[in-house]
Amino acid sequence: MKIYTKAGDGGETYLASGIKVKKTDSRVDLYGTCDELNSFLGLALTHSSGLEEEFTEYLSSIQHLLFEIGSELAGYVPRDAEGSILTEQDIENLEKEIDRLTLSLPPIKNFILPGGSEIASTLHIARTVCRRLERDVLRYVESQGEIAGNVRKYINRLSDYLFTAARYANLKQERTETTWKSRTKK
Structure with missing residues (x-):
């Protein structure tokens, strides 16, 4: 088969x-x-050496799920009752992983700027692409048609996960997070 x-x-x-x-x-x-978004996760994974297997396997599982989400966004209709390959359990699993990673992170006291290690920086880029996807999905729903609710919820939660994962990667790779400092506040 030719490409x-x-x-x-x-x-x-x-x-x-x-x-x-x-x-x-x-x-x-x-x-x-x-x-x-999936491509940026692939790039992030190329920078994941030294990080725990559970973390990288979860990122990889998201890639596989995003491929299926992409097919739904392309018009594939799954045969289940929900109308999506995604289930509430997928969303709950994502929330549990956010909670698991958050347990080891210092509390957020300031806005955090994207950066740090290569994987964290790439995960921050993925987060912004994920937010764009979420906005585009919502615009589509408002103007043209329906996208399964579980897809919308998952994409929303995924951006939160990617932010948390970037922070976690910086922590594990011993990189300091850069906090935002206002020019107007001293």
């Missing part, structure tokens, strides 16, 4: 539902942004 099909040369593509759309269609934007 190129030439089918999209005219600026159109097919959604997973079989519907032909322009490549500028908002659904294409949604699954493209989900793919971008």
